[in-house]
Amino acid sequence: MKSISRRALSLYFLVLLFLAGVGLLYFNLMTHADEWAMNRANRHLYFDGALATAGDILDTDGNVLVTTENGVRVYNDNKNLRIGTLHILGDSDGFIASGVQTMFKDELTGYTILDGVYNLKRYGKGNDITLTLNSAVCEAAYKAMGKNRGTVAVMNYETGDIICVISTPSYDVRNKPTDISTDETGKYDGVYMNRFISGLYTPGSTFKVITAACAVENIPDIYDRTFECKGKVQIGEGYVICSGNHGKIDFETALNKSCNCAFAEIADELGAEKLSATAERLGFNTQNSYISGRIRCAKSRLDFSDAARLDIGWAGIGQYTTLINPCHMLTVISGIANGGKSPAPNIIKKITSPEGKTVFTPDRTQMTEYFTPDTADEMNALLRSNVKNEYGDWRFPNMDMCGKTGTAEVSDDPDAKPNALFVGYSQLDSMPFAIIVVVENTVYSLNSAVPIATEVMKAVQAEYA
Amino acid sequence: MKKAKGRNVSLAIMLFVLTLFQLTCLFTLYGKADPQYKTDILITFGVYILVEYIYFIGARLLLKRRGFEIELIAFLLTSIGLSITSSVYPDKSVKQLIAVLIGIGGFVFLQWLLRDLNRATALRIPVAVLALGALAFTLVFAGVTNGAKNWIYIGGLSIQPSEIVKVAFIFVGAATLEKLQSNKSLTKYILFAAGCIGALFLMYDFGTALIFFFTFIVISFMRSGDIRTLFLVCTAALMGALLILRFKPYVAKRFMSFGHVWENFDTSGYQQTRTMIYSASGGLFGVGLGNGKLRDIFAATEDLVFGVVCEEFGMITAGAILLSYVAMLVYSIRHSKYARSTFYAISACAAAALMLFQAALNVFGVNDIIPLTGVTLPFISRGGSSIMCCWMLLAFIKAVDRSTYRYGGVRQ
Numbered sequence: 001m002k003s004i005s006r007r008a009l010s011l012y013f014l015v016l017l018f019l020a021g022v023g024l025l026y027f028n029l030m031t032h033a034d035e036w037a038m039n040r041a042n043r044h045l046y047f048d049g050a051l052a053t054a055g056d057i058l059d060t061d062g063n064v065l066v067t068t069e070n071g072v073r074v075y076n077d078n079k080n081l082r083i084g085t086l087h088i089l090g091d092s093d094g095f096i097a098s099g100v101q102t103m104f105k106d107e108l109t110g111y112t113i114l115d116g117v118y119n120l121k122r123y124g125k126g127n128d129i130t131l132t133l134n135s136a137v138c139e140a141a142y143k144a145m146g147k148n149r150g151t152v153a154v155m156n157y158e159t160g161d162i163i164c165v166i167s168t169p170s171y172d173v174r175n176k177p178t179d180i181s182t183d184e185t186g187k188y189d190g191v192y193m194n195r196f197i198s199g200l201y202t203p204g205s206t207f208k209v210i211t212a213a214c215a216v217e218n219i220p221d222i223y224d225r226t227f228e229c230k231g232k233v234q235i236g237e238g239y240v241i242c243s244g245n246h247g248k249i250d251f252e253t254a255l256n257k258s259c260n261c262a263f264a265e266i267a268d269e270l271g272a273e274k275l276s277a278t279a280e281r282l283g284f285n286t287q288n289s290y291i292s293g294r295i296r297c298a299k300s301r302l303d304f305s306d307a308a309r310l311d312i313g314w315a316g317i318g319q320y321t322t323l324i325n326p327c328h329m330l331t332v333i334s335g336i337a338n339g340g341k342s343p344a345p346n347i348i349k350k351i352t353s354p355e356g357k358t359v360f361t362p363d364r365t366q367m368t369e370y371f372t373p374d375t376a377d378e379m380n381a382l383l384r385s386n387v388k389n390e391y392g393d394w395r396f397p398n399m400d401m402c403g404k405t406g407t408a409e410v411s412d413d414p415d416a417k418p419n420a421l422f423v424g425y426s427q428l429d430s431m432p433f434a435i436i437v438v439v440e441n442t443v444y445s446l447n448s449a450v451p452i453a454t455e456v457m458k459a460v461q462a463e464y465a
Numbered sequence: 466m467k468k469a470k471g472r473n474v475s476l477a478i479m480l481f482v483l484t485l486f487q488l489t490c491l492f493t494l495y496g497k498a499d500p501q502y503k504t505d506i507l508i509t510f511g512v513y514i515l516v517e518y519i520y521f522i523g524a525r526l527l528l529k530r531r532g533f534e535i536e537l538i539a540f541l542l543t544s545i546g547l548s549i550t551s552s553v554y555p556d557k558s559v560k561q562l563i564a565v566l567i568g569i570g571g572f573v574f575l576q577w578l579l580r581d582l583n584r585a586t587a588l589r590i591p592v593a594v595l596a597l598g599a600l601a602f603t604l605v606f607a608g609v610t611n612g613a614k615n616w617i618y619i620g621g622l623s624i625q626p627s628e629i630v631k632v633a634f635i636f637v638g639a640a641t642l643e644k645l646q647s648n649k650s651l652t653k654y655i656l657f658a659a660g661c662i663g664a665l666f667l668m669y670d671f672g673t674a675l676i677f678f679f680t681f682i683v684i685s686f687m688r689s690g691d692i693r694t695l696f697l698v699c700t701a702a703l704m705g706a707l708l709i710l711r712f713k714p715y716v717a718k719r720f721m722s723f724g725h726v727w728e729n730f731d732t733s734g735y736q737q738t739r740t741m742i743y744s745a746s747g748g749l750f751g752v753g754l755g756n757g758k759l760r761d762i763f764a765a766t767e768d769l770v771f772g773v774v775c776e777e778f779g780m781i782t783a784g785a786i787l788l789s790y791v792a793m794l795v796y797s798i799r800h801s802k803y804a805r806s807t808f809y810a811i812s813a814c815a816a817a818a819l820m821l822f823q824a825a826l827n828v829f830g831v832n833d834i835i836p837l838t839g840v841t842l843p844f845i846s847r848g849g850s851s852i853m854c855c856w857m858l859l860a861f862i863k864a865v866d867r868s869t870y871r872y873g874g875v876r877q
Contacts, residue, residue, distance in 0.1 A: 004810045005802040007687050011814055012798060015791055018821055021829050022787050028832065029780060033745035041730070042742045043758045116748025116779070121756050 033113045038105050040094065044117040045109050047071055050092040051101060053120055054108035055128040057089060059135045060163065060349055065089060066101065068125055073101075075173050081135050082174065084142030087167040087194035088133065088347065095192045100347060103295050104129055107351050107360070123354035130349040132161035140459030141166045144452045150419070150438040151195035151326050152456055157334035157425055157434045159364045160343030162291065164456065167195040197297050200323040201438055204408030204445075205258045206421045207318030209333070209379065212255055213371060214278035215266050216378050222251050227262035229254075236309025240264035240317065243407075255382050256390040258405065260317045267316020272304035275316065282332050282370055289328045292348045292362060297327040318406055329423055330436045335370030336379045337402070337425040337434050342368045384427065391446065395454050399461060400427035403435075403453070405445040420445035422453045430465045433457075479537050480521055486541070487514055490548040490754060494555075497755045502555035509551055509558040513544065516569060532868055535796060538789045539859050542844035543852065545786070549773055550847040553760045557847070564849030568856030575632075575860030580870050582806055589640035593657050596633035599626040600664035607668065615670045627665060627673045628850035631819065632857040634661055634677060638684040639812035639861075651688070671709065672838035676823050678702055683818045687811045723836040736762065740772030740831040744780070751779030766847040768839050771828045786845065790824045793817040793862055800865040813865030816858040 040046050045053055051073055057066040065076050066089055073092040075082050090099015101108060110119035110126030120126055141152040141164050154164040169191050171177050180188050193199070215222045229246035232239045242260040246253075254262035267275060279302045280286050289297040302322045304312060314320040327345060335342035344366040351360035371379065383402035387393060393401070403424020410419050420442045425434035435453050442448040491510040498506050517540050524530040543565055551558035579585050603626045607617055617624045641654045658681040665674035686695055710717040718733060726734030726741075743759035746752065757776040759765050765773055775783045794817035801810035820843040827846070830837040841851040863869050 003690060004687060004807045005804075007690050008798045008801040008810060008814050010686075011683070011794060011818060014818055014821060015794055015798075018787075018791060018825055021825060021834055022784070024834055025829065025832050026780070026784065028834075029741075029744060029775075032741070033748075036741045036745035039738070039742045041739065042746060043761075044743075044746050044752075111746075112748060113745075114749050116750070116752055116776070117746045118748060118750065118752050121752050 030113065034106060034111070037111050037117065038109075042117075044120060045105075045111075051094070051105070051108075052092075053125055054101070054105070055110065055126040055352075055354070057100060057108070058128065058130045059133045059138075060131065060161075061135070062130065063135055065131070065133070065135070076135075078135070078139065079172060079174075080142050081139045083170045083172050084138045084166050085133065085135075086170045086173060087196075088131075088165040091173055096194065097192075098194045098197045098295050100129065100131065100295075104348070110354065119354060125354060127354065127359060128352045130352065131347055132156075132163055132349045133165070133347070134163040134460075134463055136463050137164040137456065137459045138166060141452075141456045142168075142170075144455035145439075148442060148448070148452070149189075149440040151199060152435070152437050152452060153196045153326060153330055154433050154435045154456060154460060155330050155334060155345060156343075156432055157337040158343065158432045160334075160346040160366075161349070161364075162345055162347050163433065163460070165194070165196050165347075167193070167197075167199075195438065196326045196436075197291065197295060199326055199438070200298050200301070201326065201419055201421065202408040202410055203318040203322060203324040203329070204406030204419065204421055205260075205318055206329065206404050206406035206423050207316070207322060207324070208255060208258060208263050208406075209336070209383070209404050209423065210279060210282065211263050211267055211270070211275065211316045212251075212382060213336075213375055213379050214270055214275055215251070216375050217278065217372075218270055218274050219266070222266075226250055227254055227259065227265060229259050229261040231261075233261040233264055233313075235264050235268050235313035238310045240310070240313045252382060252385055255404075256386050263317045264313035268309060268313050270316070272307055272312050275312065276302060276304050282335075283328055283368075284322075289325065289331055289345060291327065291345045293344070295347070298325040300324045300328045319409060326436050326438055330434055331368070332370060333423045333425060333436070334434045335368070336376050336383065337427075337432070338367075338376075340369055340371035340373045340376035342370050344368070380427070383424070387424070391450060395450060396424075396426075396457055398465075399431070399457060401425070401457065402427060405450060407445045410441075417441040417443070420449040422449040424453060424457075426457065426460075428465060431460055433460050433464070435460075476521065476525065476533050476537075479533070480518075483517075483537060483541055483544075484514060487517075487544045490544060493754045494548060494551050497552070498555050502558070505555060505558050506551050509547065509562040513547060513562060513565065516566060520569065520573075530869065532866060535793065535859060535862055535866075538792060539844060539856065542786060542789055543856075545774065545778065545782075546770070546845040546847065546852065548754055549760075549766055549770060549777070549845070552755050552777075553766050553773075554847070561847060561849065561852070564852050565856070567849075568853040571632075571853055571857040572860045572863070575857055576863055576869065579809075579860060579864040582808060585636075586640040586808065589637050592633045592640075593637045596630045596637065597657070597660050597664070599630055600661060600668075603627070604664055604667055615665075615668045615673070622849070625848070625850035627668070627670060628848075628854040629857075630661060631673075631676070631680070631854050634658070634680060635684070635812050635815045635819065635858065635861060638681070638815065639808045642684070642688040642807065642811065651685075654684075666709070669713070672826060672840040675826065675838065676819060676840065679822045680815055680819045684811055684815050687814060688807075720836045724833065726833045734833075736764065736769055737831055737833045737837060740769050741833070744772045744775035744783075744832075747776035747779050749780050751775070751777050751782065753777060764839075767841055768827065768837075768846070769831055770842050770846045771831060774845065786842075787824065787828065790817075790821045790843065793859075794821050797862050797865055800867070803867050804865050805867060805870075809861075809865040812861040816861040820855065820858060 040049050052071045056064050058064055067074050090096045090101035094102050108126045145168050149168050152166045155162045226248055231245040232241045240260050246257050246259045284300045284302045288299045311320050315322050331342045346362045350358050353359045387401045387403050406421035408419045420439045422437045437449040437453045439448045494506050550561045603617055615625055615627050662674050662677045722729045722733035726737040730738050739762045754777050759772045759776050797813040797817040804810040823840050823843055826838050826840045827842040829835045843855045
């Protein structure tokens with residue numbers, strides 16, 4: 001009997017094994033529950049593979065952008081708004097991975113590990129999400145983009161609230177083109193990508209903002225320098241070509257005219273080390289921007305590891321291998337606008353539970369110190385000078401606009417059309433907004449990106465100023 | 466006397482809580498049920514709760530029993546299973562109830578039978594013959610369901626003899642070894658076990674064969690304590706298993722998807738991924754009985770029932786169920802020290818270990834922690850043969866507790 005009971009004790013080993021299995025099972029459940037519950041096969045949340053039961057998404061004024069009616073996601077009736085906000089909202093089928101509907105599924109469905117999808121069962125929907133988007137500005141931006149490809153975004157540089165994000169090409173979710181997956185003409189290239197979030201572009205002359213900031217920080221007498229522009233300048237083994245023949249100019253005029261000769265020389269003087277130090281401090285190579293702490297943007301890149309002197313000259317004017325992410329660039333320009341501190345980009349204004357309780361509001365105090373207040377002040381003056389003395393305040397009436405254009409060569413093919421960019425912001429207290437416009441394969445930026453920026457900023461002015 | 470009184474009170478409280486739970490399930494089910502099944506559900510739960518009270522009051526007042534932990538667990542688990550069955554298949558609720566009642570009857574009968582060990586062990590040969598006969602009969606006359614040839618249809622009833630044979634398997638094993646502690650009796654038992662497991666193999670019911678094999682190992686180990694022999698047996702079995710995988714590709718296919726269920730989302734990983742998706746959907750407290758979606762998936766109330774529990778009752782209840790199987794084995798191990806004879810110790814431990822092992826195969830299988838074998842979850846899964854088997858196995862666990870018979874008057 002004794003031996004039997006002793007052997008029985010060894011059955012505790014089975015108990016331990018079983019408990020280990022239970023532990024693993026619950027560990028898996030706790031760590032993956034979220035991902036599993038959000039699976040498209042989950043018929044609590046999806047119908048025919050499309051998100052069917054989720055809370056509403058509203059714009060900053062409480063207008064409904066997406067809602068659920070009879071188990072189907074219904075988008076706003078305004079067609080331009082619908083198409084314009086497609087990428088930031090995301091589609092019901094989840095093709096647009098960076099959209100709010102995909103990234104904030106948990107919140108929209110009200111899923112929590114504690115209650116599972118119970119709230120959905122109880123209220124028929126999850127939480128409502130109020131975005132920081134302004135519908136009027138979004139619509140204006142979509143119209144202004146017209147048939148162009150690219151992206152427009154506007155952000156409050158004091159709070160980080162994004163009031164407009166447009167990415168084109170886009171499509172109407174109510175009437176999704178049938179040739180979208182079969183098309184070979186390229187008209188839908190990157191249609192499921194939000195270019196503002198996932199795009200990486202050659203910055204062109206917009207990068208001169210960063211080169212200039214680096215110069216202001218590192219060359220004490222930069223304002224006393226004069227530069228000689230003869231249409232091209234020799235740097236190391238070759239030449240950097242300028243868009244004009246600017247003659248003898250000072251630093252400020254060089255930025256106004258976007259003189260490649262001057263900036264290639266400045267970059268050459270600064271050298272790879274200082275330029276990359278500034279760029280990396282601003283997040284190049286090191287940090288992804290996150291919108292509302294969750295939507296991860298592509299990381300801007302700058303790589304001088306194999307760069308010759310000439311390459312650094314080209315990099316100083318935003319060519320070479322440097323790539324910027326539009327969202328990141330918008331935060332950099334916001335840093336200048338906001339006295340050196342850049343707010344974290346934010347798309348969520350609040351999240352409201354089905355009972356009407358506000359369950360989330362963003363922390364708008366998170367700032368990244370990109371520049372010292374002095375550098376920011378100087379850059380602020382330089383960018384204001386660009387608009388005032390070069391592009392013309394008539395383009396942005398009564399806005400005290402600052403900015404920098406860029407026309408980026410994207411191919412060695414001389415017939416290839418460049419990308420046009422504009423980054424800027426208004427100095428007015430009443431409209432503390434920064435803007436980025438990227439237009440792909442177009443004409444010189446003053447004739448492409450800037451007019452779009454004008455249209456959008458006018459809409460911002462109408463809404464806020 | 467004081468302690469006994471305390472136990473008494475706790476039975477009343479536990480019974481009250483249990484009834485409360487069952488009534489909650491009943492009202493939820495009743496409210497949601499199709500009008501034509503409302504009576505069925507009322508009958509199912511009414512009769513079940515009534516039988517439960519008759520059992521407890523009878524055992525307490527007539528048999529003067531004290532401890533009821535094991536029955537409380539079983540009645541609770543059974544009512545969860547009954548709720549899920551009644552909710553998904555309201556038309557089959559009464560049928561399931563009948564199986565439960567037969568199971569409880571078997572439980573009571575076996576308790577009576579096991580009280581007199583000489584009477585019980587005398588039956589070992591007829592039981593062994595009957596068990597092998599039943600399996601042989603199944604092998605010849607069974608219909609093929611889901612790849613396994615283990616069902617017998619009599620009238621409108623489908624019976625899975627291998628489930629009932631589980632009880633006989635433990636009974637014969639423990640009784641043989643009790644009676645004659647000689648190598649001859651061990652050989653006889655090995656032959657019997659080989660016959661049972663062989664028959665299950667021929668039925669392609671590998672999940673049940675595995676359970677039998679496991680139980681055989683437990684019984685042999687409890688009896689002989691010979692690790693080396695067991696090691697040899699296991700090695701031989703492993704080689705046998707490899708042979709099966711070689712020659713039965715459909716079994717191998719199951720193992721292939723193990724660990725890759727998300728890549729085989731709509732094919733061989735279908736049941737596992739859906740179980741995990743809907744388990745997660747339930748959260749800690751569940752979406753409520755009748756509100757789940759896993760129930761629409763094939764075999765939801767049988768193989769995938771753990772997922773239904775997670776989804777509708779929540780992960781906490783599901784965890785409590787898993788701990789119940791642990792509790793039964795721990796109970797058996799602890800009581801085997803004071804058991805009246807090796808028969809009680811071995812049969813109780815084997816029965817509890819069998820259920821724990823079967824629960825592990827089921828639960829860890831559908832959650833992709835081990836390969837999916839498609840066995841039922843004891844007391845919870847729908848299926849008459851399965852629930853009868855579980856209740857009868859419970860009699861072994863009950864019998865190991867000396868206090869079960871102490872107040873009965875036959876043996877002290």
